[in-house]
Amino acid sequence: MNALPLQIGQVKVPPIKCQGIKTKLVPFIFSSIKWTATEQARWVEPFLGSGVVAFNLQPERALLTDTNLHIIRFYQAIQSGEIHQAAVREFLFCEGEKLARSGQDYYYEVRERFNQFASPFDFLFLNRSCFNGLMRFNRQGKFNVPFGHKPQRFAPTYITKIVNQVGWATRQMKDLDWEFRVAKWQDVVGEAQPEDFVYLDPPYIGRHTDYYNAWDDSEAMKLSAVAKSLPCGFAVSMWLENRYRKNSHVVDCWSDFELRVCSHFYHVGASESLRNEMDEALLIKAGFAASNRGKQAVKKPKTEVQLSLAMDMK
Ligand SMILES: C[S@@+](CC[C@H](N)C(=O)[O-])C[C@H]1O[C@@H](n2cnc3c(N)ncnc32)[C@H](O)[C@@H]1O
Incomplete structure (x- = not known):
């Protein structure tokens, strides 16, 4: 990648999942931003989460940070070669067998072990077998999501899927100048240089609050103030509205910027009639919004998962 906007074929998913993952929004993000990466320019992403945006973009140089040290350590372990496809296959095969034999008791044993030793392999195991794929840590920073109730979770096809995702993430960062770092956003954005581009995807205000996601109005306002003084281009993702509520923070703090909107349709339960939007x-800094706002075809996902049934650019 050396320039945005970019039309992307198929979005691929990384091995780690988290709340607010932008998989469905990647084509929209890539087609909305205008940025040409010069030789020294970096893609700066201070709220990395799963990394789905950076991994699909594959910039030559990147500064990828998050307060969640488990996410960052996981990707650092891929970068150093500690985590690789064969090791993941063997680990999940072995641990998956124990899970199949002992069910939730074994899940909680791994959770306990993870909370003591923080192995990135255990992090992957928990992330892919916990309830609803949630990532949540208590006040002491301990992972506290219950078991996903599927002792047979690590079937061979599922292990292969995860191994392929690890392989893809490994290839995407191979030989590239990417730095993964545990950091608060404030300590990262100050490093941005005029040629960089900063993509911000903070937690939703008041939602998913946990050890790594204490995001409130005052933090959100600080972010908007600091972003305004960035010497480079930036874009920030926010929810805008649904049929019940509007996000007043967008109007209060980000109204000076170029707005691009992407609508999701999602179903409540199984009924087609309960279709919500x-x-x-x-929100993009002036001068960094792509002018092409044509319709974008997005493949309809096979299953009716919340918040992602179909997408259409306004
Ligand atoms: C909405 S998620 C990002 C999702 C990501 N764009 C994706 O597609 O997977 C927000 C992320 O911000 C991180 N975070 C929360 N508070 C932070 C802070 N003060 N500084 C840096 N990162 C923070 C969380 O750990 C979480 O991974």
């Missing part, structure tokens, strides 16, 4: 905003 959520608008997601991308």
